[in-house]
Amino acid sequence: MKKIALVNCYFGEFPWYFPFFIKSCATNPTIDFLIFSDRLYTESLPDNVKIIPFNLDKFNALATEKLGFEVSIEKAYKLCDFKPAYGLLFSEYLQQYDFWGITDIDVIYGRIREFMTDEILDTYDIICVRHDFITACCMLFKNNDYVNTLFKKSKDYQMVFTSTKNFAFDETNFEQIEIVDRYDIFNIDCEIESMQHVILKEEENRNLKSHFDLLICDGNPGELKWENGLLSFRNKLEILLFHMQYYKKNIFTNKILTWDEIPDSFYIDRYNYRKNNSLLTRFTVFYTNYLTSPVWHIKKRIGVFLSFYLFKNKLKHLEEGEYIYYLSKEKVIIRKDHDGSTYIKFKNDEEQLLYHMAINKNYFFAKELHYIFKLEIVTNNILKAFTVISPNGTGRVYTKSE
Secondary structure, X not given: OOOEEEEEEEOOOOOOOHHHHHHHHHOOOOEEEEEEEOOOOOOOOOOOEEEEEOOHHHHHHHHHHHHOOXXXXXXXXXXXXXXXXXXXXOHHHHOOOOEEEEEOOOEEEOOHHHHOOHHHHHHOOEEEOOOOOOOOOEEEEEOOHHHHOHHHHOOOHHHHHHOOOOOOOOXXXXXXXXXXXXXXXXXXXOOOOOHHHHHHHHHHOXXXXXXXXOOEEOOOOOOEEEEOOEEEEOOOEEOOEEEOOOOOOOOOOOOOXXXXXXXXEEEEOOOOEEOOOOHHHHXXXXXXXXXXXXXXXXXXXXXXXXHHHHHOOEOOOEOOEEEEEOOOOXXXXXXXXXXXXXXXXXXXXXXXXXXXOOOOOOEEEOOOOOOEEEEEEEEOOEEEXXXXXXXXXXXXXXXXXX
């Protein structure tokens, strides 16, 4: 059996969902998980999970030494761009493994070996868990010099590694939405040459073999069951992992861990998790899945009506400029009037005046738009980001372009 290690760098407090990740690691005892972190984890860990003391200063020193030029990142999120280089950066920790991989901690794994079989590992150099584009939440690389330095095939890698900006170099330069199949990225005007470009070019030149297959589930699908390591959808389809990227950001999801210990069997619904499937529990699931969102939006529309006709409290703290949603590159313009009144303009819409919600000042609206907006990131009473909340609770975060 080929040896596999999955690597993650995580700085800061471990989030509420981390015990789910650890539980799913424990049921994959033939896979090692190496987590480089500046925090201690006080709960017990399975033998195959190692938390290695690390911090940003150590990472910068290590990257500078291994890459041969100065690396000086200041924010942990920037680490994402370096994921394809982990095989080189952490080579001393990975010498005994046939494959190393990258993993996020907002994932719940199923039975990894059911998907990462010896046949797959014998055949391919890189294994991706989607059929259309690479995803840094989980990905395997053959542990050899060529693959470990594959990131250097990008003409932009040194610029990416020395910039403070995040480019999603480890994936597709934020072009997932535009990619229909895995070759379409070459028809997109990308800011950089990402790992998606590199891998597909090298495969086309027959320098490596990559495996793309849809093995994961994300979003808020509900009807997921995890039982002693086996993760399934609707009790019909076994999946490799559930990526909680959108689940954890949804405004309706339960983001508080109420269990002292993760059980050997649990369910993940659209907006919550539970231990059993009793009749009472299923009634609760029906309410949270199908009524939570409509009720919330009805309340907010009532709030919009009252706020506009009774108060008309204009929004003034959102900073003027261009804002962008990074996944679709969609841009909106925020403009301020001479009295500080704030206007918003989407690409194909008329400019609209913005108002605060009377009850909750964190929310705002435009009378002629059906969107509900939420303010984000306050700096010296100036706001530089906002979220457009969809009917199902997911949000598109627009951040001011610098």
